[in-house]
Amino acid sequence: MPPRKTAPPVQFAPPEVVPSAPSGAGNGVTVIGIDPGSQCTGWGVVREASGVLTLVDCGAIRPKGDVFAARLGHLFRELHALVGRYAPDEAAIENVHAARNVATALKLGQARGVAVAACAAHGVLVADYQPSEIKKALVGTGGADKEQVSFMVARVLGAKGGWGLDTGDALAAAVCHLNARRLARLARA
Numbered sequence: 001m002p003p004r005k006t007a008p009p010v011q012f013a014p015p016e017v018v019p020s021a022p023s024g025a026g027n028g029v030t031v032i033g034i035d036p037g038s039q040c041t042g043w044g045v046v047r048e049a050s051g052v053l054t055l056v057d058c059g060a061i062r063p064k065g066d067v068f069a070a071r072l073g074h075l076f077r078e079l080h081a082l083v084g085r086y087a088p089d090e091a092a093i094e095n096v097h098a099a100r101n102v103a104t105a106l107k108l109g110q111a112r113g114v115a116v117a118a119c120a121a122h123g124v125l126v127a128d129y130q131p132s133e134i135k136k137a138l139v140g141t142g143g144a145d146k147e148q149v150s151f152m153v154a155r156v157l158g159a160k161g162g163w164g165l166d167t168g169d170a171l172a173a174a175v176c177h178l179n180a181r182r183l184a185r186l187a188r189a
Contacts, residue, residue, distance in 0.1 A: 029181070030056065032088040032119070033174030034079070035166045036096075036112040037072055038063070042166030043079070045086045046157065046174040053178060055157045056086060058167050068107070072114050079118035091119040091126045092177035094169060105148060127177050134169070137176040 028049030035042040044058035061078045063071035083091075093115050096108045119126050138152045147185030150168030154161030156175055163171070 006187045030086065030088045031174045031177050032083060032091045033084060033170040034091060034093045034115045035169035035173060036093065036108065036115045037166060038107045038111045040166045041111060042170035043082060043144050044167055044171035044174050045088060046171060046178060048178045053157055053175060058163055058171055060164050060167050072110060075111060076114045076118055077117055080121055083122045083124060084120055088124055091124050092129055092173040093126055094173050095130050096130050097131045125185055129173055129176055134176045137179055138172050162189065
């Protein structure tokens with residue numbers, strides 16, 4: 001039997017949980033969108049002020065290595081740092097979609113749990129969206145492909161695009177959430 005691979009010890013002290021500012025407090029709201037994955041997690045920060053959406057920053061996290069737990073630890077540390085750096089008011093995280101097999105779905109679910117935990121460690125509220133819901137909100141159909149979603153995100157944000165597809169999905173989650181917030185506000189008025 002081959003030797004078992006173990007993850008290196010993680011040097012991390014959990015932060016004190018401090019709730020973020022109430023949503024909509026001050027001038028505008030900042031949302032981090034996350035498209036979780038164990039191989040690549042897209043993220044994007046979008047700010048809305050006076051009905052105008054602005055891209056703050058975006059990117060992707062690509063954990064390396066054969067040890068799954070170590071990849072999840074890397075993902076947590078990176079997302080935790082991003083949430084701390086950008087101090088979003090809220091988060092929008094894509095739900096796990098139907099995967100090709102059960103093992104893939106479980107890994108995606110664990111990566112999603114890491115993303116939720118990284119936001120919760122900062123007291124950031126998380127909104128969940130189905131991939132088809134995000135696609136429909138941006139493209140008009142729940143069956144849109146990732147390229148169409150990225151194209152529409154770039155148009156909505158007035159950006160050049162050129163980011164990876166996972167990053168485009170994360171930005172789409174943030175835009176979808178900001179649109180849902182705006183519609184909810186209008187419905188209450």
